Amino acid sequence: MIQLERVTQTYGNLHALGPITLSTEAETFTALVGPSGCGKSTLLRLIAGLEPPSSGRITVGGLPVTGPSPQRILVFQEEALFPWLTLERNVAFGLEVCGVPKRAALEQARTWLDRVHLAGFEHYYPHQVSGGMRQRAALARALILNPQVLLLDEPFGALDALTRLKLQEELVTLWESRRPTVLLVTHDVEEALFLADRVVVLSPRPARILAEVPVPLPRPRARGAPRLAELKREILALLGVQTEVPHA
Numbered sequence: 001m002i003q004l005e006r007v008t009q010t011y012g013n014l015h016a017l018g019p020i021t022l023s024t025e026a027e028t029f030t031a032l033v034g035p036s037g038c039g040k041s042t043l044l045r046l047i048a049g050l051e052p053p054s055s056g057r058i059t060v061g062g063l064p065v066t067g068p069s070p071q072r073i074l075v076f077q078e079e080a081l082f083p084w085l086t087l088e089r090n091v092a093f094g095l096e097v098c099g100v101p102k103r104a105a106l107e108q109a110r111t112w113l114d115r116v117h118l119a120g121f122e123h124y125y126p127h128q129v130s131g132g133m134r135q136r137a138a139l140a141r142a143l144i145l146n147p148q149v150l151l152l153d154e155p156f157g158a159l160d161a162l163t164r165l166k167l168q169e170e171l172v173t174l175w176e177s178r179r180p181t182v183l184l185v186t187h188d189v190e191e192a193l194f195l196a197d198r199v200v201v202l203s204p205r206p207a208r209i210l211a212e213v214p215v216p217l218p219r220p221r222a223r224g225a226p227r228l229a230e231l232k233r234e235i236l237a238l239l240g241v242q243t244e245v246p247h248a
C-alpha cells in the first residue's frame, strides 16, 4: 500500500531524514518509534503529500504521492480542530469540502460523534470539551472520510495517562471496523506494541530504519502479556535505553 524507496529529506544544510526504504501492506497498522527530532513527523508529512522529499520515491496504492489527498489523512497531537466550529461542524468539514451536501455531512458527523462516544456534545465548541474529547473528535473527523491511509502523529501525546489508555482501546475498535492502513508515530513503546502489527524502530536524525519488529499477538492485547514485555525490552535496547539493573 505505502512504498518508500530511498526517501530522504533535507532542509538547507540539515539532513532530517533517510534514506528510508519501507513497505506497508494494506489494512495493516505500523508504529514508528525513534528518538526526538529524528525525522518521524517529517516522514508522515512526506507521505501525506504536504511537502515533497529531497530524493527518493513515495507511492500509495501504486500511485506516486504528488500532493495532499483525502485518501491520506494526517492527525496531529492536538489543536487540530477549528476552534470556531462546533464538534459536529468540525467532523462534517472534510465531507463538505469533498462536495457532500451540508445536511448529509452533518448527519454523518453525528453518527461518527456517536461512534467516538461524543453523542450529546455535537453543539459544543472544542474549548468546551476535554483534551481526550477533542482527540476523539479529531479521529472522527479523519475517519469520516474513510481514508485509505491514516497517518497519526502522536495523537494521544498531550493526554493524561488514563485517557491515553482508554483512547488506545477505542482506536483498536475503530481501526478494526474500517481497517485503513495506519502509520502511527509515537514516543511510547508500550502504545506502539498495544496497537501495531509491526514496530519500525528509527535511528537518531537523520532517521534510518534500525529494525522492523513484528507484533504477532491478536487484538485486543493484554497490556501485561509477557511477549509484549520482551518486545519492549528489545525495542528499548535498540533505542539505547538500559532495561536491566546493572550489577553492583
Ligand SMILES: Nc1ncnc2c1ncn2[C@@H]1O[C@H](COP(=O)(O)OP(=O)(O)OP(=O)(O)O)[C@@H](O)[C@H]1O
Pocket: 011, 014, 016, 034, 035, 036, 037, 038, 039, 040, 041, 042, 043, 205
Ligand atoms: N520545515 C522544516 N524546516 C527546517 N527544519 C525542519 C523542518 N521540519 C523539520 N525540521 C527539522 O528536521 C528534524 C526532524 O524533525 P521532525 O519534527 O520530523 O522530528 P521528530 O522525530 O518528529 O521529532 P519529535 O519526536 O521531537 O516530534 C529536526 O531537526 C527539525 O528541526
